[in-house]
Amino acid sequence: MASQDYMDKMQLRQNYRNLWHTDLMGTIQADTPYCCFALWCGPCVSYLLRKRALYNDMSRYTCCAGYMPCSGRCGESKCPEVCLATEVFLCFGNSVASTRFLLQDEFNIQTTQCDNCIIGFMFCLQQLACIFSIIAMIVGSEEIQEASQLLSCLSDMVYCTVCACMQTQHKVEMDKRDGKFGPQPMSVPPVQQMSRLDQPYPPNVGYPAPAYGQPYAQPPPQAQGYPASGYPPAGYPPAGYPPAGYPPAGYPK
Incomplete structure (x- = not known):
């Protein structure tokens, strides 16, 4: 059941x-110093990033961000800092992945094909190195033993590099979240005011707004084609209008 829920969440992230x-x-290229810091001090960076992902509120902390079967069963509520330190040192890979899942679910970030290929290559290389080590142990060949050691060294280098890049990716994303790149290009539009039928005349829609607290100096210009004053004009209605006997007698009934 838990594995099915995990697969459903992975599918949802796609x-x-x-x-x-x-x-x-x-x-x-985005943050070279931090990438080097994450390469040499991976567990420390994982601790800092998880705490920052939780908005520095450790009361929200659960082991592996709630994505593992052990989550919520390690006494996190009593000593969350100690539990997080234990997680990042003993389960470093899971701690990095859990922070990644936490950010993806919070900001609806999909897993791109390029990232999937890089992470998949890292896993395949680790499995291949493990297989060569088992074969070398069974066969006892020095050549296979040397090949397995080279593969193990290469897989460790790829693993450390990918984890460093992944943690730098998390840090850059939280910099974006916290507004360290400046105001976002898509800002929330201001609240628009709708004109109503019960607004006092003259409405301010379509006319320059007066100074704050000052009434309108003069009403808006009169529409063309209508006299400004003296309506109705002199001589209206004309003489003899309406005609005599209008309306006819008996109308309306």
């Missing part, structure tokens, strides 16, 4: 409409 502010390939 349908999210938003994108990361920067993909994994562009994180080094």
